[in-house]
Amino acid sequence: MTEESVLQKTNRVNLLFDFYQLLLTEKQQIFLKHYFHDDYSLGEIASEFSISRQAVYEHIKRAESVLEEYETKLQLLSKYGERQRLLHELKRLVEELPEDRGSIRSITERLAEMD
Structure with a gap:
């Protein structure tokens, strides 16, 4: 190994x-x-x-x-991994949004803190 x-x-x-x-x-x-x-x-x-x-x-x-x-x-570990992947993707998409994205950023940060 x-x-x-x-x-x-x-x-x-x-x-x-x-x-x-x-x-x-x-x-x-x-x-x-x-x-x-x-x-x-x-x-x-x-x-x-x-x-x-x-x-x-x-x-x-x-x-x-x-x-x-x-x-x-x-499947707790695999679901955790998938949540992390989706959260990362969501954060990336939020950064691409024009204008005010503070409330969306706040939600994504709260989601990240849940794990």
Whole structure:
């Protein structure tokens, strides 16, 4: 796996975690947070919880799978991405309007703040 693809995977897991964190078990939350947010190694997590590196790896892989299952069903991350894309397009169109566009700009800014 290239460094860029590892970074993309890490970013995706972090985003999925932001959306679905509360749907995971406490242990899944802790392991994913340590591994992806805090950049702990498998060995560091294993040592902290007195389990094998393999067990940590399996917990993390299972949690990633659960996150992907939630995304497949609920589509929160993809809908968020689409809202961001549409908001960016709306802002671009507002900038092209002649005359007073203050109220439209205000609405687009409020939409942006919602996410």
